[in-house]
Amino acid sequence: DTAVSQTPKYLVTQMGNDKSIKCEQNLGHDTMYWYKQDSKKFLKIMFSYNNKELIINETVPNRFSPKSPDKAHLNLHINSLELGDSAVYFCASGQGVGYEQYFGPGTRLTVT
């Protein structure tokens, strides 16, 4: 069983479109995260949810809206996609402060 799963693996879309990425974890963790990896492989936190509550929002444009229907799921919705949104997006989960995090396989988003 995959611990942290994301769908889709690849997402190709045009500028201006709205798209969503889904994430699920079966580790029983309380906290889930979204990270963005740019073309230089740099990983940066975007959001964190703890028990369905938004905890961290790292100056991400408000076109990005995370939603957590329950603590096992954290989805990322992106409105009005721009070229600069092209990146790999990773979902992760953990028990919170002081604990390790486990990453999903990533979603490669390409905006044309």
Added chain:
Amino acid sequence: GQQLNQSPQSMFIQEGEDVSMNCTSSSIFNTWLWYKQDPGEGPVLLIALYKAGELTSNGRLTAQFGITRKDSFLNISASIPSDVGIYFCAGQGNAGGTSYGKLTFGQGTILTVHP
């Protein structure tokens, strides 16, 4: 904000050699994590460090949490071709409790192993 400097940026080594990489921070972290990322995959946790001075091994991998809490290193002994990938350090701090576990990543070390 917190920054991590990871070095070296890349390494080209022969199979069987030992490898060492490290991360330094401008501020204190309470947890250090080391990940490996293969092409097209997500980062996979290798070692987690929770206490200053802690030295932890995982097979051929050894990592240490620096005494000052501002640095960590990862050693790989007797490298093999499947060690190829990008290695990331990541620090997790309290930052007054507002960070809630967010990881700050180093820039990564690209490891190439020649058979």
